[in-house]
Amino acid sequence: MSELETKYLLEIKNLTKHYGESNVNAVEDLSISLKEGEIYGFLGPNGAGKSTTIKSLVGIYPFQHGDILINGVSIKTHPLEAKKNVGYVSDNHAVFERLTGYEYVNHIANLYGVDPKDAEERTNRLLDIFKLRFAFHQPIKSYSHGMKQKISVIGALVHNPKLWVLDEPLTGLDPQSSYQLKKVMKQHAKEGNTVFFSSHILDVVENLCNRCCIIKKGKLQGVYDIKELKARGESLEEIFVSVIGEEDK
Amino acid sequence: MRNVLLLLKLQLDNQSDLLKTLKPKKMIPSIIKIFALFVLGTLGVGLALARVDMMGFAINRELLSIVLLATQVISIVFATGNIIKTLYMSKDNEMLFCLPVTPNQLFISKLLVIYIKEFAVNAAISIPLYLVLGFFEKSFGASYYLSIIMLLFLLPITPIALGAFLSIPLMLLIRFLRKHTVLSILLVFSLVAACLWAYTSFVATAFTEFDFSGQEQIQTVIDINQKIVWLGSKILVYYQLAGAMLSFSLWYVYPLFILACLGIAVATIFFTRHFFFKAAMSSLEKTIKKRREPEYDTFKKQGVLASLFKKECLCVFRSASDVFEYFLFTILMPVIVFSYDQLLLSIVIDQGGTDMTPGAHLMVVAILAMLSNISSASAISRDGGNFYVSKMVPVGYYSQIFAKFLFNAVFTAAALLATSVVSMFLFPAWQVLLGTVAVIFASIGHIAYSIDTDIKNPTVFNDGDEKSSAVSKSTPKSLIYGLIIGFVMGVFMMITAKMELSFVPYIILIAAAFVFMVYRVYTLVLRINLRYDKIEM
Secondary structure, eight states: OOTTTOOEEEEEEEEEEEOTTOOSEEEEEEEEEEETTOEEEEEOOTTSSHHHHHHHHTTSSOOSEEEEEETTEETTTOHHHHHTTEEEEOTTOOOOTTSBHHHHHHHHHHHTTOOHHHHHHHHHHHHHHHTOGGGTTSBGGGSOHHHHHHHHHHHHHTTOOSEEEEESTTTTOOHHHHHHHHHHHHHHHHTTOEEEEEOSOHHHHHHHOSEEEEEETTEEEEEEEHHHHHHHTOOHHHHHHHHHHHHHO | OHHHHHHHHHHHHHHOSTTTOOOHHHHHHHHHHHHHHHHHHHHHHHHHHHHHHHTTOOOSHHHHHHHHHHHHHHHHHHHHHHHIIIIISOTTHHHHHHSSSOHHHHHHHHHHHHHHHHHHHHHHHHHHHHHHHHHHOTTOOHHHHHHHHHHHHHTTHHHHHHHHHHHHHHHHHHHHHHTOHHHHHHHHHHHHHHHHHHHHHHHHHHHHHSOOSGGGHHHHHHHHHHHHHHHHHHOHHHHHHHHHHHOGGGTTHHHHHHHHHHHHHHHHHHHHHHHHHHHHHHTTOOOOOOOOOOSSOOOOOOOHHHHHHHHHHHHHHTOHHHHHHHHHHHHHHHHHHHHHHHHHHHHOOSHHHHHHHHHHHHHHHHHHHHHTTGGGGGTTGGGGGGHHHHHHSSSOHHHHHHHHHHHHHHHHHHHHHHHHHHHTTTSOHHHHHHHHHHHHHHHHHHHHHHHHHHHHSOOOOSOSOSOHHHHOSSHHHHHHHHHHHHHHHHHHHHHHHTTTOTTHHHHHHHHHHHHHHHHHHHHHHHHHHHHHHHOOO
16 A cells, blocks of 8 residues: 555644643654554653553543544544544553443443444453453452453443554553453454554564554654564664663763 | 551551651641631530520539540540541551561551540540530639540540440441442431431420420429439449549549559450451452353443433442432431421421421421532542543533433432422422422532532542542532522521512522522533543543
8 A cells, every 4th residue: 555545543743732831741743643454552751741642642631732633533623523433441440440340331332322232242252352251240349450451441442443542551461461452452453443552561562563653751752663673673672772761861 | 666656657647747747847837727626616615505504504523424425425436437447447458467567566556546536536525525614614623624634545445445346246237238238228328317316306305395485494404404413423434533523532533444444455455356357358358259140241222321320320329338428318308307397396486486487498408409419519520530431432521411410410309309298298388399499490500510610620530439529629619509508598488488478489589599500500511611621630
C-alpha cells in the first residue's frame, strides 16, 4: 500500500495539553499517526506525558491545541462518534468493584449499544482465553490485580473497537496472564484493528510492535520501525537510553 | 517498649497532624483550635443547662452518678466502634503486620491508640459538662475538680474493655452480614425504627407523667428531682465515685476503682488478643467462592439510561453502609413523620399550636426529603477511580447525569408519596397533597443543586469502593442547603397558618418551589458539559 493510500486509524495532530492554570505543557506539539492493523508502542520515562496523551485521545482529558482523529472522526468536535471506535484499558485497573464481572461487561456492552449476541460471543471467547469464567459472576472487589486487568480488557473489547488503547497493560501481570494479553493484542491487530499501548518494558515493545515512538517531557523524540531497527542490528534499548540520556546531558 | 511507642506514633501521625512534628510553632495552631472548641463546647453546654438550673433542678451526688453512667454509656458506643475500626478493620493492618515487631507489640500499640481516642472523646464530653455543673453548683470544691482530672484518665478503661468484648460478637455479626447485604439492611433499619419508637414512647411517657405546662411546673421539677435521687443512688459504682468527687473523705474509693480498672484491662488484653489476629487477618483476605458457572454466558440488552440506572442501584444497594447513609431517612420517612405528627398532636395544648401543626409537619417532611437527597452530592465522587468510564463511553453527559438524578429522585418521590398516604390519617388530604407537591418541586431543585456542587468539585481519586459520602466534599454543603430549604418551607407555613388563608399559602409555596426547581435544573443543565469536561483524573 503506498503512503497516499495508507489509512490512518489514529492521527494525533500537534497535540498540546497543560493541566489547569499551569503554564508547563504536559504534552507539546505531539504528532503521530497509526495505521490500520498495526501494534504501536508508546515509550517514555515516568512523567513524559504518555498517560496524558492516552487520556486525551480516549476523551478523558480536554486539550488546548491540536486535534485527535479516530478513524477520521475528531474527538474534539464529534466526541461521541469518535469514542465508539475506541476501547480503553486504564492504568489504574479501576472497574466498578461492587459489580460482578458479568454485570460490568454487560453494562459496558449496553453503553456501546452492542448487540447481545455479538457481546456474548466476544466475551465468552475472551473468558476462555483468560480463564476467568470461574469468577465471572463474582463481585469484582474479590478479584486479584490480574483478574481486574483481565475483566477491564474484556470490557474494552466487548464492542470490538477499531482502536484499542492500553495504558501500561503489563504492569503487575504474571507471565501467563502477560502471554494471554499479548496474544489477544496480536489477534486484535490481525483482524485489521489498531493497538496502541504505553509500556516501560522495551523487550515487549520490540517483540510485539510494528512501530513505536519515544516521548520525553511531552515532546516526540522519534518514531521507529521495529523491522528496520532489527535489519540495521540496532536495539530499541540502546536507542531509548541514548535518546533519553542525551537530553539529560 | 520503644517499638510500641514507635508504632503508636506511626498510627497517630496517620490520623492526626498534631504530633507529626514536635516543634511548638507547628503544634500551636492545632492546640489553639482544640482549646477554642473546648471553650465553645463549654459555652454551649452552659447555655443549654442554664435553663435547667434556673428551673430549680438539683445538682447533687445522685445527678453526678447519672451523668457518670450516661457518659460511660456514650463512651462504650464510641469505644466499640473505635475498636472495630482500629483493631479489626483498619487499612493500615496490612502494612503494620509486615513490620519487624512482635504481634503483642502491635496489639498493645493498637490498644493505646484506642485509649487515646477514647480519652479524647471522653474529655470532649466530660470536661465541658463537669465544668458547667461545677459552675452552677458553687458548693463543689477542690475534691470535685481534682476528681475530674483523675477520672478523665480512668473512665475510658471500662468502656474500652466492654467495647473489646462487645466487638467480638459484633465482628462475627459484621462478617456474617457482609455476605448477606439484604439482611444487614433490614437489620439496620429495624434497629433504627426500634430506637425511634423507643424515643417517641419515652417523650410521650414523659409528657403524660410530668406536667410541663405553666401551672404545675414547680411540682414537675420536684417530681423529677425525686426521680433523680431515687435512680442515682441505685447505680452503685457510679454513686460511690460521685460521692468521692464531692468529698475527700470518700477518696478511698479511687484506689479500689483503679485496681478494678487494672484487673479489667489485663483481662481484656488476655481474652481479646487471640481474636484480634484472627479477625484482622481475615479482613485482609479475599476469596472467590467456588461455584458451578455457566459454560456460555448470555447477555441482556438494555437501553443506555436503564443500564446506567441499574448500575447506580447495584453500586449503592450492595453496600449496607451506603444504603444506611443515603436511604435511612428515605425508607423511614413515613414512620418518622407519622410518629412525629402523633407526638406533636398529643402535646399541643392551645389553638395557636394546633394551627401551626401542618407547618411543623411540612417542615419535617421537607427536611427528611432533603436529607434523602444527599446521595446526589456524591453522584460523581462515588464513582471514584471508575469515573474515567463516564468520559470514555460514547454516551452524552446529559444521559449520565440524568440517570444519577433519576436514581435519587425516584426513591425520594416514592418516600414522599408513602408519607403523604400515612399523613392523610392525621391531616386533611388537600393539605397533605399540596404540601407534598411543594416538597417534590423543592426536592428536585435540591437534587440538581447537589449534583451541580459535586460536578464542580468532585473527588475522583478514591478506589470507588469507599464510603461514598466520606469521599465527597459536597455532602456537607448539600446537607446544610437542604436543611435551610426545609426550615424555610416549614417556617413559611407556620407563619401563614395564623392568617387563616386556607390553601393560598400552599399555592404560594408550590409556585416558589417550582421557580426554585426550574432555576436549579436550568443551572445544572447549562453547566454539565463544561464542568464535566474540566474533571481530570
